[in-house]
Structures are given as structure tokens and as C-alpha cells.
Amino acid sequence: xxxxxxxxxxxxxxxxxxxxxxxxxxxxxxxxxxxxxxxxxxxxxxxxxxxxxxxxxxxxxxxxxxxxxxxxxxxxxxxxxxxxxxxxxxxxxxxxxxxxxxxxxxxxxxxxxxxxxxxxxxxxxxxxxxxxxxxxxxxxxxxxxxxxxxxxxxxxxxxxxxxxxxxxxxxxxxxxxxxxxxxxxxxxxxxxxxxxxxxxxxxxxxxxxxxxxxxxxxxxxxxxxxxxxxxxxxxxxxxxxxxxxxxxxxxxxxxxxxxxxxxxxxxxxxxxxxxxxxxxxxxxxxxxxxxxxxxxxxxxxxxxxxxxxxxxxxxxxxxxxxxxxxxxxxxxxxxxxxxxxxxxxxxxxxxxxxxxxxxxxxxxxxxxxxxxxxxxxxxxxxxxxxxxxxxxxxxxxxxxxxxxxxxxxxxxxxxxxxxxxxxxxxxxxxxxxx
Amino acid sequence: xxxxxxxxxxxxxxxxxxxxxxxxxxxxxxxxxxxxxxxxxxxxxxxxxxxxxxxxxxxxxxxxxxxxxxxxxxxxxxxxxxxxxxxxxxxxxxxxxxxxxxxxxxxxxxxxxxxxxxxxxxxxxxxxxxxxxxxxxxxxxxxxxxxxxxxxxxxxxxxxxxxxxxxxxxxxxxxxxxxxxxxxxxxxxxxxxxxxxxxxxxxxxxxxxxxxxxxxxxxxxxxxxxxxxxxxxxxxxxxxxxxxxxxxxxxxxxxxxxxxxxxxxxxxxxxxxxxxxxxxxxxxxxxxxxxxxxxxxxxxxxxxxxxxxxxxxxxxxxxxxxxxxxxxx
Numbered sequence: 041x042x043x044x045x046x047x048x049x050x051x052x053x054x055x056x057x058x059x060x061x062x063x064x065x066x067x068x069x070x071x072x073x074x075x076x077x078x079x080x081x082x083x084x085x086x087x088x089x090x091x092x093x094x095x096x097x098x099x100x101x102x103x104x105x106x107x108x109x110x111x112x113x114x115x116x117x118x119x120x121x122x123x124x125x126x127x128x129x130x131x132x133x134x135x136x137x138x139x140x141x142x143x144x145x146x147x148x149x150x151x152x153x154x155x156x157x158x159x160x161x162x163x164x165x166x167x168x169x170x171x172x173x174x175x176x177x178x179x180x181x182x183x184x185x186x187x188x189x190x191x192x193x194x195x196x197x198x199x200x201x202x203x204x205x206x207x208x209x210x211x212x213x214x215x216x217x218x219x220x221x222x223x224x225x226x227x228x229x230x231x232x233x234x235x236x237x238x239x240x241x242x243x244x245x246x247x248x249x250x251x252x253x254x255x256x257x258x259x260x261x262x263x264x265x266x267x268x269x270x271x272x273x274x275x276x277x278x279x280x281x282x283x284x285x286x287x288x289x290x291x292x293x294x295x296x297x298x299x300x301x302x303x304x305x306x307x308x309x310x311x312x313x314x315x316x317x318x319x320x321x322x323x324x325x326x327x328x329x330x331x332x333x334x335x336x337x338x339x340x341x342x343x344x345x346x347x348x349x350x351x352x353x354x355x356x357x358x359x360x361x362x363x364x365x366x367x368x369x370x371x372x373x374x375x376x377x378x379x380x381x382x383x384x385x386x387x388x389x390x391x392x393x394x395x396x397x398x399x400x401x402x403x404x405x406x407x408x409x410x411x412x413x414x415x416x417x418x419x420x421x422x423x424x425x426x427x428x429x430x431x432x433x434x435x436x437x438x439x440x441x442x443x444x445x446x447x448x449x450x451x452x453x454x455x456x457x458x459x460x461x462x463x464x465x466x467x468x469x470x471x472x473x474x
Numbered sequence: 475x476x477x478x479x480x481x482x483x484x485x486x487x488x489x490x491x492x493x494x495x496x497x498x499x500x501x502x503x504x505x506x507x508x509x510x511x512x513x514x515x516x517x518x519x520x521x522x523x524x525x526x527x528x529x530x531x532x533x534x535x536x537x538x539x540x541x542x543x544x545x546x547x548x549x550x551x552x553x554x555x556x557x558x559x560x561x562x563x564x565x566x567x568x569x570x571x572x573x574x575x576x577x578x579x580x581x582x583x584x585x586x587x588x589x590x591x592x593x594x595x596x597x598x599x600x601x602x603x604x605x606x607x608x609x610x611x612x613x614x615x616x617x618x619x620x621x622x623x624x625x626x627x628x629x630x631x632x633x634x635x636x637x638x639x640x641x642x643x644x645x646x647x648x649x650x651x652x653x654x655x656x657x658x659x660x661x662x663x664x665x666x667x668x669x670x671x672x673x674x675x676x677x678x679x680x681x682x683x684x685x686x687x688x689x690x691x692x693x694x695x696x697x698x699x700x701x702x703x704x705x706x707x708x709x710x711x712x713x714x715x716x717x718x719x720x721x722x723x724x725x726x727x728x729x730x731x732x733x734x735x736x737x738x739x740x741x742x743x744x745x746x747x748x749x750x751x752x753x754x755x756x757x758x759x760x761x762x763x764x765x766x767x768x769x770x771x772x773x774x775x776x777x778x779x780x781x782x783x784x785x786x787x788x789x790x791x792x793x794x795x796x797x798x799x800x801x802x803x
Contacts, residue, residue: 162618162709166710168633254614
């Protein structure tokens with residue numbers, strides 16, 4: 041009897057608590073968060089610690105520095121930009137939770153400059169970016185899958201696709217290296233697979249392909265690989281991975297005395313000279329390394345964009361050496377400012393996406409290659425120029441004195457020489473577009 | 475007999491009511507709270523599994539993360555490679571992790587104390603990184619586990635995170651209810667008997683080896699489900715989803731809960747979800763660096779573990795129980 045009474049009390053108490061909670065807690069509201077009359081809050085998830093952090097750690101700081109510069113000069117339509125950064129250590133699962141935190145906890149208006157293919161593809165799903173229509177701007181990946189508007193309706197990537205890069209590399213090998221057969225050492229994910237697809241589309245498949253899981257290339261792994269390659273007639277090795285892997289492979293080549301016996305060619309993601317030198321690769325090793333780029337050389341102080349960004353870096357990012365990563369960060373930040381301006385004073389997520397689709401191809405940028413944003417294209421740059429690094433880490437045109445730019449698509453289209461002339465730098469590097 | 479029936483009925487009604495309250499709450503809070511709530515539900519289940527294994531059967535495990543990884547990979551592979559329904563994927567997580575626990579259980583049933591904890595610790599370190607060796611397991615890029623959107627009949631306003639919360643909370647409620655019933659049954663008493671004095675239990679006709687293996691298999695099966703829920707919440711499975719720190723996090727949750735009863739599992743899980751929030755708030759108010767934000771939660775977990783062992787070794791739930799007993803005297 042007593043137990044029955046206790047049971048009744050439990051039922052009544054629980055119903056009471058439930059109803060009370062229901063009455064007290066206000067329903068959630070749905071609107072475009074992160075924008076007020078005076079502020080715009082943006083978010084980025086990228087590695088600042090771990091092995092990838094050593095290479096790409098400067099990215100969010102460079103972006104912040106450029107936004108601080110714009111804020112000091114009046115902001116965007118009277119709004120100051122704040123950038124919230126969360127470290128994902130280049131781990132897909134951490135990127136998923138960090139990006140979700142940026143959306144749910146930090147309530148950012150848009151994401152900008154996320155880094156990595158495996159990381160960002162997971163983050164995109166976990167943070168429900170499509171459902172929330174969160175603009176996902178200038179993602180630092182060349183994975184052509186992000187161009188799929190149905191799957192990634194809010195994403196705009198900045199790097200040329202890896203398939204484009206492979207096709208342009210194939211063209212370079214054909215034109216400048218007598219089409220010699222080559223070995224491909226590539227990351228075993230969408231990055232590497234995209235590259236293989238590009239070489240196949242260019243009808244120059246690698247003679248030897250070795251795929252490796254991310255973060256798995258140790259000195260021993262690299263030495264085993266190079267020893268095996270040196271036992272074959274192949275003399276050209278293409279490194280289709282991140283800069284830390286390029287450094288590990290080049291240092292292994294130094295130890296095995298294979299520098300000079302093998303010719304190395306690095307993709308744009310893995311050929312940052314300053315980082316290679318900082319990671320301990322000898323200047324004599326990188327001297328002559330063929331590398332792809334869509335930017336001017338980060339050491340070229342005669343370039344208007346580079347010198348302006350260097351000036352901003354000195355003032356707003358003190359103590360940080362200017363390199364390709366800083367250039368990339370500042371360039372993406374400048375594109376973001378132009379996109380926000382193009383979206384107008386009445387800023388909405390849908391408005392921002394549509395502004396990039398309609399006006400993105402006309403934004404001023406440091407790139408020597410055209411931007412391709414449109415209602416049907418979500419990939420930023422669409423080509424490369426090839427250069428050779430010297431011992432100082434400067435990237436000089438492989439042939440002639442000015443970079444020869446090649447453009448193409450991610451499919452079966454031809455690789456063509458481009459006569460693109462980029463827009464001049466906006467006065468003092470402050471965009472005034474609308 | 476009547477009393478046991480009453481208590482089982484009471485437990486059933488309590489779980490149904492708790493579910494009903496959670497349903498109401500999920501409807502009234504924002505997406506962030508729903509997402510965090512889904513994590514609380516997942517941690518509650520993982521902690522309950524550890525309590526079953528360590529608190530009841532006396533087997534100290536430092537490798538719950540490995541058991542969760544087995545479930546996580548099973549669910550993701552079932553849903554992605556076999557294209558089976560996510561519910562089937564969750565059930566597969568339970569079955570495969572249970573089978574894995576049974577096999578490992580046979581191996582570790584002979585071990586106890588530091589030998590057992592050392593073995594489970596090795597599992598936690600080695601098992602998730604095995605995925606890096608087999609390309610079909612997706613290495614660090616991982617395998618997607620997408621449970622899909624909520625059914626359209628729930629309406630457009632029904633968010634992804636509320637859907638996650640419903641799945642997590644329902645799975646955790648049913649599983650913890652089953653575990654609670656199991657602990658209140660003959661199994662629970664027998665496990666306590668072998669935990670307190672294995673020799674005496676054996677002399678009373680119990681088979682300690684078999685009981686230990688059963689406990690390991692059941693704990694592993696439900697840990698696998700918790701792992702699958704975790705993978706659902708982060709949309710993909712990869713070794714980095716199951717770091718060694720996850721095993722210690724769950725152990726901390728269990729110690730804070732009190733390893734000898736299930737009463738405070740939600741409290742323990744809440745603590746685990748709240749710790750990063752506290753770390754965030756502390757760093758923001760002190761103006762610390764991002765590096766501090768990433769290391770402070772680990773420090774707080776360790777601190778909490780030490781404080782809990784020092785002041786409430788049997789957990790706050792046990793403390794309340796103890797006070798009640800004293801008041802009655």
C-alpha cells in the first residue's frame with residue numbers, strides 16, 4: 041500500500057517537474073546568428089598544434105591580422121570582424137566537434153578558411169552546415185568533391201582542385217621533362233585519389249604509385265619507399281601530400297644520398313620552401329626542386345600584394361615570419377572582406393553565398409591564376425604555374441622570367457596556357473567593391 | 475518475490491517518466507543543449523558499462539575506449555559499406571562488441587588487479603590505431619557514419635541535434651534500464667560475491683571465471699553501443715575518436731558517480747560534458763591562450779579524479795545513501 045502511494049507520488053512529481061521545465065525553458069530561436077549592427081563573427085577550424093600545426097599554424101593568425109587591419113580602417117559596412125579559431129590538430133573527428141562548436145556554441149555567421157579534405161568533409165556533415173545554410177568560404181583544399189553543389193551547397197574552395205594540379209603537372213612533364221615516367225607518393229585519401237584521377241585524365245598515369253595514410257610517414261617509412269624507388273629505373277618522384285611529408289621524404293633522401301640522383305616535384309600543398317627549410321631540409325636539397333603555385337613567390341617584395349600583406353603582417357601579426365601560409369591566410373581574408381561587401385549592408389547567409397556566386401570571379405586577389413566562382417563553379421583558382429626553388433627558398437619560373445600560367449578543369453578538358461592579368465591591388469589593400 | 479516485482483515495476487515506470495521528461499526538455503532547449511544532452515546520454519551509458527564491469531564484477535578496466543571503438547567501427551562499417559539501416563548498424567555495434575568482449579573476456583578472466591588494468595590499457599592504446607594498418611578501415615580519414623535526418627513527420631523545425639539527442643537518450647535509457655535490471659538480479663548478486671571474495675564465492679558453488687567473462691561481454695556490448703552513439707555524434711569514425719584520454723574520462727565519470735551503484739551516472743556524465751565548458755569560461759575570463767584551452771580540461775579531469783578519490787571514494791550517490799542510513803539510526 042505504502043509502495044503504491046510512493047509510486048503515485050513519483051508519477052505526480054515527475055509530471056510536475058516535466059511540465060515546469062517545459063514552461064520555464066524558452067523555445068530555441070532560428071535566425072542568422074553572428075551578425076549585429078556593429079559586428080560580424082566568423083569562425084575557422086584548422087590545426088595550430090600537432091605535425092600539421094607546425095606547417096599551417098600561421099593561417100588563422102594571418103587572417104586575424106588582416107581583419108584587424110580592416111577593422112582599424114572602418115570595418116565592413118561599419119561592422120568589425122571577429123574571427124573565432126578552434127584547433128582541430130588536423131584530426132577529422134576533432135574537426136567535426138570543433139566546427140560544431142563554432143556553429144552551436146560560438147554562433148558564428150560563416151566559416152572561413154577551414155583546412156583539409158578529410159577533416160572538413162566530416163566537419164561539414166557533423167555541423168549540419170548544409171541544413172543551416174552556413175556559408176563555408178575559401179576552404180583550403182583542392183578536393184574536387186567539394187565542388188558538388190548538391191552535397192556541399194554552401195562551400196567555396198580556394199585551391200585549384202588536385203585533379204587540375206595533376207593535369208597541369210602532366211603537361212609540365214610532357215613539355216619540359218620529355219614526358220619521362222614518374223613515381224607518385226600520395227596521401228591515401230580524397231587528396232591522393234583526386235591526383236591519380238587527374239593524371240589518368242591527362243593520359244599519363246604514374247609508373248609507380250604509393251599511397252600512404254595521413255600522419256603515417258615517418259623517416260623510416262620514407263627511407264623504405266625511396267630505397268625501393270631507387271632500385272627502379274624511375275628518376276622522377278612526385279610528392280602529392282602536405283609539406284611536413286615533403287620535408288620527411290627530402291630529409292630521408294639526404295640521409296640515403298639520393299639528392300641529385302632522383303628529381304623531386306612537389307604539389308602546391310607540399311612545396312612551401314620556408315616551411316621545408318624550417319623543418320630542417322638543407323637549402324642545397326631544395327635548390328632545383330620543381331614546385332607548383334598559383335601565387336606569386338612569398339619572398340617577392342616587388343609584388344604589390346606581397347609587399348602590402350608583409351606590411352600588415354609586420355604591424356598586426358608581430359614576430360611571425362611572412363611565408364606562403366601567411367600569404368594564403370591574408371589573401372583569403374581579403375576575399376572574405378570583398379564577399380561581405382558584395383553581400384551588402386543587409387547581411388544574410390543566403391545573401392553572402394549568392395554574392396560570391398555572382399561576383400566572386402571579379403574579386404581582387406593575389407593569385408596569378410583566375411578565380412572561377414559562379415553559380416555553377418565552387419572552385420576558386422583553376423590553374424598553376426611551375427617554378428624551381430633556389431637555395432634561398434625563392435620560387436623562380438622554371439622557364440623564362442615570368443610565370444607561365446596553365447589553366448584547366450577537374451574533368452577531361454585540355455590544359456591551356458592562360459594570358460590572365462590579375463586585378464591591381466585595391467588602394468592600401470582595402471577593398472572598396474560593392 | 476512480490477517486493478522484487480514491485481521494485482522492477484517502479485524502475486520501469488521511473489525510466490519511462492525520465493524519458494518523458496527528457497522528451498519535453500529536448501523540445502524546449504536549443505540545438506547546443508540537445509547536442510550536449512546527446513553526449514551526456516552517451517557518456518551515461520559508457521559509465522554504466524564501466525560500473526557493471528568494475529564496480530560489480532570487480533574487474534578494473536582502463537580500456538573502455540577500445541570496446542567503444544569496436545562498436546563505433548562496427549556501426550560505421552555496417553551503415554557505410556553494407557548500406558544497412560542505421561538502427562541495424564547500432565544493433566551490430568552491440569553484437570560485434572559483445573562478441574569481442576566475450577573473446578577478450580576469456581583471455582583476461584584469469585587476470586586481476588594491475589595485470590588486468592595493464593592489459594585493458596594496452597587494448598585502449600593499440601586497438602584504435604589498428605585502423606591505420608588496414609586501408610578498409612579508413613585510417614585517420616575515417617569512415618562516415620550518417621544516421622540521416624529525422625523523419626519528415628516530425629516537422630521542418632526538428633533539428634539534426636534533437637534527432638541525435640532522441641536516438642542517444644532512447645538507446646541509453648533502454649540499455650541502462652536493462653543493466654539496472656541485470657544488476658538487481660541474480661547476476662548482480664553473484665558478481666558482487668566474486669568481487670568481494672572470489673574464494674568464498676567459488677566455495678558457494680559460483681563459477682568466478684564464467685561470471686567474469688559474462689560481465690566483460692555484457693559491458694563490452696553496451697560500451698560498443700556507446701561507441702556507436704559517439705561516432706554518430708561526430709559523423710565519422712577514426713582512431714582519433716577513441717584516444718586513451720577517453721578511457722580515463724569514462725573512468726573519472728565512474729569514480730565521480732561512485733563505482734558501486736548506478737544512481738549517479740547522469741551526474742557523472744554531466745560533469746564530463748561540463749568540464750570543457752568550465753575550462754572555456756576560465757580561459758576566456760583569464761584571457762589565456764588557446765593552448766591553455768586545450769590542456770585545461772585534461773588537468774581538470776585529473777584534479778577531479780584525485781578529489782573524488784580523496785573525499786568521496788564511493789561517489790556522491792553513496793554519500794547520500796550513507797547519510798540516510800545514519801539519520802535513520
